[in-house]
Amino acid sequence: MYPAPFDYHRPDDIADALALLDSHGDDARILAGGFSLIPAMKLRMMQPAHLIDIGGIDILKGVRIENDALSIGAMTTHWEIESSPLVAEWFPALAQAAGVIADAQVRNCGTIGGSLAYSDPSADYPALILALNARLVTISLHGGNVIDAMNWQQGLLTTALEPGEILIDIRFPKPPARTGSAYIKIPHPASRFAVIGVAVSVTLGEDGKARDLRIGVTGTSTTACRALAMEQALEGHNLTRDAVEAASHLADEGIEFNDDQLLSAGDRAYLCRTTAREAVLAAWARARNKASA
Amino acid sequence: MIGENVRRKEDARFLTGRGRYVEDIQFPGMLYLGFVRSPHAHANIRQVDPSAARAIPGVVDVFWAGSLPEFDETLPAIFGTASTGPSYVDQLELPPHPVFQKHITYVGEQVAVVVAESPYAAADGVEAVKVDYEVLPALTDWAQAMAPDAPRIHPEFSNRAAHLAHSYGDVDAAMSEAEMVIERRYETSSLKSVAIEGRGVAARWDGNSGSMEIWSTTQMHYAVRDRLSQVLKIAPDNVRVIARDIGGGFGLKGAFYPEDIVAPVLARHLNRPVRWTETRIEHMLSSNHSGRQTHDVKVAFERDGRIRALDLVLYKEIGAYCHFEMMLASNTINHLPTHYRIPALRVEGWGILTNTPTASPYRGAGRQEASFTMDRILDAIARETGLDPLEVRRRNLVRRADMPYRSGLIYRDGVPVCYDHLDFERLLETTVEKGDYAGWRKRQAEWRAQGRRIGIGIGSYVEAGGIGPCEGASVAIQANGRIAVKIGVNSQGQSHETTLAQICAKALGADYTEIDVLGGDTKMLRTGFGTGASRVAVNTGNAVHLASLSVRKKLVTMAAILLKCEEGDIKIESGAVYARDNPQKIMRFGEMALACSRHPAMASHGGPDLEATEFFYPPTVVWSSGVNLAVVELDADSGRVDILKYLFVHDSGEPLHPQVVEGQLSGGFAQGFGAAMGERVAYAADGQPLSASLLDYYVPRATDIPDVEYIHFAFPTPDNPLGIKAVGESGPNAPPATLASAINDALGNDIEITELPVRWNHIVGVLRNAPASRINAGGMS
Numbered sequence A: 001m002y003p004a005p006f007d008y009h010r011p012d013d014i015a016d017a018l019a020l021l022d023s024h025g026d027d028a029r030i031l032a033g034g035f036s037l038i039p040a041m042k043l044r045m046m047q048p049a050h051l052i053d054i055g056g057i058d059i060l061k062g063v064r065i066e067n068d069a070l071s072i073g074a075m076t077t078h079w080e081i082e083s084s085p086l087v088a089e090w091f092p093a094l095a096q097a098a099g100v101i102a103d104a105q106v107r108n109c110g111t112i113g114g115s116l117a118y119s120d121p122s123a124d125y126p127a128l129i130l131a132l133n134a135r136l137v138t139i140s141l142h143g144g145n146v147i148d149a150m151n152w153q154q155g156l157l158t159t160a161l162e163p164g165e166i167l168i169d170i171r172f173p174k175p176p177a178r179t180g181s182a183y184i185k186i187p188h189p190a191s192r193f194a195v196i197g198v199a200v201s202v203t204l205g206e207d208g209k210a211r212d213l214r215i216g217v218t219g220t221s222t223t224a225c226r227a228l229a230m231e232q233a234l235e236g237h238n239l240t241r242d243a244v245e246a247a248s249h250l251a252d253e254g255i256e257f258n259d260d261q262l263l264s265a266g267d268r269a270y271l272c273r274t275t276a277r278e279a280v281l282a283a284w285a286r287a288r289n290k291a292s293a
Numbered sequence B: 001m002i003g004e005n006v007r008r009k010e011d012a013r014f015l016t017g018r019g020r021y022v023e024d025i026q027f028p029g030m031l032y033l034g035f036v037r038s039p040h041a042h043a044n045i046r047q048v049d050p051s052a053a054r055a056i057p058g059v060v061d062v063f064w065a066g067s068l069p070e071f072d073e074t075l076p077a078i079f080g081t082a083s084t085g086p087s088y089v090d091q092l093e094l095p096p097h098p099v100f101q102k103h104i105t106y107v108g109e110q111v112a113v114v115v116a117e118s119p120y121a122a123a124d125g126v127e128a129v130k131v132d133y134e135v136l137p138a139l140t141d142w143a144q145a146m147a148p149d150a151p152r153i154h155p156e157f158s159n160r161a162a163h164l165a166h167s168y169g170d171v172d173a174a175m176s177e178a179e180m181v182i183e184r185r186y187e188t189s190s191l192k193s194v195a196i197e198g199r200g201v202a203a204r205w206d207g208n209s210g211s212m213e214i215w216s217t218t219q220m221h222y223a224v225r226d227r228l229s230q231v232l233k234i235a236p237d238n239v240r241v242i243a244r245d246i247g248g249g250f251g252l253k254g255a256f257y258p259e260d261i262v263a264p265v266l267a268r269h270l271n272r273p274v275r276w277t278e279t280r281i282e283h284m285l286s287s288n289h290s291g292r293q294t295h296d297v298k299v300a301f302e303r304d305g306r307i308r309a310l311d312l313v314l315y316k317e318i319g320a321y322c323h324f325e326m327m328l329a330s331n332t333i334n335h336l337p338t339h340y341r342i343p344a345l346r347v348e349g350w351g352i353l354t355n356t357p358t359a360s361p362y363r364g365a366g367r368q369e370a371s372f373t374m375d376r377i378l379d380a381i382a383r384e385t386g387l388d389p390l391e392v393r394r395r396n397l398v399r400r401a402d403m404p405y406r407s408g409l410i411y412r413d414g415v416p417v418c419y420d421h422l423d424f425e426r427l428l429e430t431t432v433e434k435g436d437y438a439g440w441r442k443r444q445a446e447w448r449a450q451g452r453r454i455g456i457g458i459g460s461y462v463e464a465g466g467i468g469p470c471e472g473a474s475v476a477i478q479a480n481g482r483i484a485v486k487i488g489v490n491s492q493g494q495s496h497e498t499t500l501a502q503i504c505a506k507a508l509g510a511d512y513t514e515i516d517v518l519g520g521d522t523k524m525l526r527t528g529f530g531t532g533a534s535r536v537a538v539n540t541g542n543a544v545h546l547a548s549l550s551v552r553k554k555l556v557t558m559a560a561i562l563l564k565c566e567e568g569d570i571k572i573e574s575g576a577v578y579a580r581d582n583p584q585k586i587m588r589f590g591e592m593a594l595a596c597s598r599h600p601a602m603a604s605h606g607g608p609d610l611e612a613t614e615f616f617y618p619p620t621v622v623w624s625s626g627v628n629l630a631v632v633e634l635d636a637d638s639g640r641v642d643i644l645k646y647l648f649v650h651d652s653g654e655p656l657h658p659q660v661v662e663g664q665l666s667g668g669f670a671q672g673f674g675a676a677m678g679e680r681v682a683y684a685a686d687g688q689p690l691s692a693s694l695l696d697y698y699v700p701r702a703t704d705i706p707d708v709e710y711i712h713f714a715f716p717t718p719d720n721p722l723g724i725k726a727v728g729e730s731g732p733n734a735p736p737a738t739l740a741s742a743i744n745d746a747l748g749n750d751i752e753i754t755e756l757p758v759r760w761n762h763i764v765g766v767l768r769n770a771p772a773s774r775i776n777a778g779g780m781s
Helices: A014-027 A037-042 A078-082 A085-090 A092-099 A104-109 A112-118 A125-131 A228-234 A241-248 A265-292 B011-015 B119-128 B142-146 B171-177 B221-232 B258-270 B280-286 B327-335 B367-385 B389-396 B424-434 B437-449 B496-508 B536-563 B589-597 B600-605 B658-677 B734-747 B760-768 B771-777
Strands: A007-009 A028-031 A050-053 A063-066 A069-073 A135-140 A143-148 A153-155 A166-173 A179-187 A194-204 A210-218 B031-037 B043-049 B059-064 B089-092 B110-116 B130-135 B160-168 B180-188 B200-206 B211-216 B239-242 B274-277 B293-301 B307-319 B344-353 B405-410 B416-419 B453-465 B471-477 B483-487 B515-518 B570-573 B576-579 B582-588 B610-616 B622-634 B641-651 B709-713
Touching: A014 A028, A014 A050, A014 A135, A014 A166, A028 A037, A063 A085, A069 A085, A078 A092, A078 A104, A078 A112, A085 A092, A092 A125, A092 A179, A092 A194, A112 A125, A112 A166, A125 A179, A125 A194, A125 A210, A179 A265, A194 A265, A210 A228, A210 A265, A228 A241, A228 A265, A241 A265, A265 B760, B031 B119, B031 B258, B031 B280, B043 B059, B043 B110, B059 B119, B059 B258, B110 B119, B110 B258, B142 B307, B142 B344, B160 B327, B160 B405, B171 B293, B171 B307, B171 B344, B180 B367, B200 B258, B211 B221, B211 B258, B221 B239, B221 B258, B258 B274, B293 B327, B293 B367, B307 B327, B307 B367, B327 B344, B327 B367, B327 B405, B327 B453, B344 B405, B367 B389, B367 B453, B367 B734, B389 B424, B389 B453, B424 B437, B424 B453, B424 B622, B424 B641, B424 B709, B437 B453, B453 B734, B471 B496, B471 B536, B471 B589, B483 B496, B483 B536, B496 B515, B496 B536, B536 B570, B536 B576, B536 B582, B536 B589, B536 B600, B536 B610, B576 B589, B582 B589, B589 B610, B622 B734, B641 B658, B641 B734, B658 B709, B658 B734, B734 B760
Parallel strands: A007 A050, A028 A050, B031 B274, B211 B239, B307 B344, B483 B515, B641 B709
Antiparallel strands: A063 A069, A069 A166, A135 A143, A135 A166, A179 A194, A194 A210, B031 B110, B043 B130, B059 B110, B089 B160, B160 B344, B180 B293, B200 B211, B200 B274, B293 B307, B405 B416, B453 B622, B471 B483, B471 B610, B570 B576, B576 B582, B622 B641
16 A cells, blocks of 8 residues: 655644645645544545644643643644543543544554544544533634634534644633543444444532533534434433433434444434433433542 | 474564565565556456556556456466365356456456556556446346346356256155245355455566566465466476465465466566565455355254255355356355254255455355354244254254264265264263353343343354365485475465474474474475365375374384394484484484485485375365354343353364464454454445445454353364364354354344344344333443
């Protein structure tokens, strides 16, 4: 598997990367961890004339607290996220998700920014940024943007990233006390991408009821989405198993699912309902554990 | 020595990354091949335009149909495994298979070849070749291809390429007399072997001697040599085929492919070495697959579960070309009864052309389909009669008292199938006892009440291995004491260097560490028949044994002369000969070899070397057998299958190396597990592959494989001097039947699983429609 010819650039800082991106325009692609782009190039499905490797830009790496948010640099690897004590404390769902991406080799090189920018419809992170209400920070020669997670994925393999922009940072707002999160993934038997992945964040209110329940679902068709009907049915309620079970029948409402030889759309809707039920219950259990801690 | 877990001789180079594979072969001035492959399943090539490709720096040239006369040569009609006796086939019309042609019959078929100075330039060139196609309608389903008005895949040939028939007993009478008759259709999907190393070939022409050197991933280096000598019009001895370290074969590499001709033809034409290495996508598109097989059965049986008769019509999709006659179908038929008595049988089989690559043997080669069909039939009888599936099996078992048992089938070597020196009762009852069948049935009922879905399945297999005609071995003691064992087969990971050295060490009285087993090179031994069909241990193993005994005989004769004592007083041990009553009279093997080389007495022992070559001709195949038991639990939320217990009970005769035997079984189990749980080569109606990458084609990972408990039996056999049986294809046969049975048992009577792999959507379909159990399954919160 041999890619078409390309020029390789490895800038030391963001300014150089942006200048390269600006001068090469559509002929250039940003190279992050390389675990999506390089295979696509080897298959010659993508043939960029210029690769701009941002792996040498240290400022894009790492997990840190900035103001009231957890800032994860775009070049932070899945393993760094999976193993970060900060992530484990604030967003166990995110650590869970990073830990079930592909295999150890991919997790050691693949990055959160690369994954979100590639925007595979079955990737895990898109469900997480929805459930955790993340903001995606981009930069270009003309300034930058902060993009709400709800607006990030625009269609199949398409994001809100504009030409000339680089995704540099993903910001997850600090969760209120007594907040729990969970991610449950049903992997594709061959690719191990998500057939269904559900990320949930929920806060246990003072009154013992669910607040700010967000359910992100990935793997459905072209983009991840929120299970809004189920969220609304449970918001402000005590999340007993019976209540969640009843509301889980709304988990697939308004969501379009793939339909293929592996599973019908109806099968996938069923998996969405059962997974959403278990993910909500798991997040709720974590929220209650925090309350009793 | 035999039967011990000695340290494997292969391990040092494999574990330290010093294996030598085709892609490691680097000759000065080497060129690289890239193939332009058809994106259409059925098409005529109107025109090939190589001009843009030829303009790319590094591209040397482009060739396609008609470029060279050798490209009109055809692949051998039947490759490697032609039947030597009746295989039930009464009709066989094989379309010729030219190396390059203008009529394309599957996606991925070679259209043109680009030769370049680097693999990168070759790939650039491939992309730049422009091909104009006239697209024709494709057929990917046997039922469509068999239709009387179906378009022809090859204009001169019927899509119904082959037919077979066989019967014994009075099937019609049994069908009309029996208390119950059922009909079923069992489907088994096509599989791809997906070895870690793909195919590859490197070729170097020597104009000085007029000879060709080939490095190949083939399992059949002699058959490759013989066909290439015909294409190149040079003597077979002027073609040297080396198949050294190979990263897995599994039957796919036992076939012959167009690239095997293209590389040497171009190496001679351009007078430069060339190499081609398959990519994974090429492997998925162009390499052979096992071919989907459909089994329409009609079974007559009594209310007590006893089978009276079986009528089978088998449909085999053989792809766009047929190189294996009806071998796969006849293997299925000959392994179909497994451990059970079928008093009357009628079979009919069709080999049907489709617009896909050729179907060829994949480890097991029809046996997996046989076990699946037979065990599904037994489970269906249990379902219809209300009997426990175990009881149905007990009532139909071929018992020790019935042996030697001649079923009425005829193996493809022409010899009637005969079960002897086997003990199916013991295998089954051991499985039931060690697998705690009764205990699991009890737990199944208890847990069911809690909403847990447990299922228990039993599957059985037989494996006819060691088919002839023969294999040879040449054993020689060298002047430094090392012993060369030259063999006519090669290894794709089977540990020949270890197990065959064990045989030699024991028969010759040699030190195991002094023995080098040398194979995979047509210059080692003049004749061999290839690695496949579980035949090396039986054929080559016994040849090594016989050749070692012959050398031993020479040693004894010469030692008596050299040590001045009676032959009866000579002892051989650990690489030395000595006189029984005088340990001072001792000579190491190396000293013996030196002393013999100029000794006139060797004139009557075949020449100066302590060497012997022997061939072993097995009278027919030898039968191995086993029973598997699985206990599974289904996750009600996802349909995931968890294996709670897996037991593999088997008889493979006397083990040469117990760890190697268990390695064969556990690798085979993983293969069968994949076939049960998701492996499936699928094509859309227009011939486009739906499983062209490992993103779509399931291959189990190591972490998917459950713990398997093995129970080893070694029922003695007089079938060959070593008393050994085959094991290479024992592993994969029963797991699909066993797992399908267990999953079906867990799902209950709402569904009858009749298809491999077991489909996730079928499991989820049952779970979706059983909401009560789903709520219960969640347990208490």
